[in-house]
Amino acid sequence: MANLKVPKAPTIRRMPTYLQKLVELHAEGVPFVSTTVLANYMNLESIVVRKDLEITGISGQPGVGYKTDELIAAIRKFLGWNNVFEACLVGAGSLGSALLGYEGFEGYGLRISLVFDSDHRKIGTTIHGRIIHDIKRITELLKPCAMRLGMICVPSAYAQPAADLLVANGIKAIWNFANVSLQVPDDVAVQREVIAGGFALLSVKIAQLEAAKKNGEVRNVG
Amino acid sequence: MANLKVPKAPTIRRMPTYLQKLVELHAEGVPFVSTTVLANYMNLESIVVRKDLEITGISGQPGVGYKTDELIAAIRKFLGWNNVFEACLVGAGSLGSALLGYEGFEGYGLRISLVFDSDHRKIGTTIHGRIIHDIKRITELLKPCAMRLGMICVPSAYAQPAADLLVANGIKAIWNFANVSLQVPDDVAVQREVIAGGFALLSVKIAQLEAAKKNGEVRNVG
DNA sequence: TAGATTGTTAATCGATTAACAATC
């Protein structure tokens, strides 16, 4: 069961958002960025950002901020996104296709270079520039690449078999978009994306706001 | 800035996963479920599940567990998912289409009943059973519904204008899938889905496992 | 010099984990 517990998970989750904003600011030619700016953007307190950035080992200039380019490099290095992660994707349905179409991944060092499906109507066709391969050819195609990362976008019922197949072919990390919890060996990392989790939070937020309104509280609840 | 801070966020995020498993077990005719079973499924300790369920106010039977149907009802009620949430979606691109095709939402009480886009090639067509409407008709179509929830799936650059439009038309909660942080009034709830956050965590997990392997540690790191 | 910001230490808060009696 490799749902590894990672220290500083909240900090790590915020990193890509810092990175995305920093890249934008860098493109605009902004040479320095302060935690105040990043905090405002993300509706956080600046101390949160300061503590978060600490983890990357970077140091800034008091009164000024951090060098934008250095900060970008530090975050990328911390996340291991300075080298390209080659990944394969299993399940070229609507979600899989959407992920294939997301250009943002390149900026995170993620390149989906192999795509598998079992649907014969899809096999051989091209989606967002990638050929869909027959899942039966996974060993033949995957082994030579020494690929470590696999993304699962198949229907829930096929997710565990897909995971087994990936593991059997040397994959060491699985990004799971299927709506089930996967069982994998201890030396394989799994990250499950539960988008309903976000909706659950939003539902509770809505209830909170409505309760606050009922009580005539207009002030910020958070 | 309505990125409300919700108490017990980790617990709330786990709720949909419990719910999904419970519904499955219920369909299989399992009358009682213990926290041990749920914990095993999710690779958690049972005490975590026990504490989580506490929040719903349900009580179980020592030595036996919780009545599956009661637990399902309690979680749904806690999340406000016993009534259907009508939602609209802006941006019928690949991600928007994928979300429209996700049947799981109905089980969470979420029904996407209105879809908008600005692309004239899409307007008037049907995706997964929903007609794509011209975003210009948003006021006309949204106002009569008294809809509270809006989903944003447009490219980053159009996300803030889309949010403004939703807010201007009475939307009180925004589920943001665009890769930017939105600014909204205090009485509007926002939930941003940052899928790169999951990838960041996975990247760190991979690094952790590789470091552990290097040190010859085969035991479970978590 | 004044204002802004970093870096660091300490305080607070909340989530997770442990322990165990009570119950089926």
Place this chain on the structure above:
DNA sequence: TAGATTGTTAATCGATTAACAATC
């Protein structure tokens, strides 16, 4: 009765927040 599990209280751990001197 024995085994499993709940419910509750206390202990631990870690994340967030506060405070402030040092620096540009």
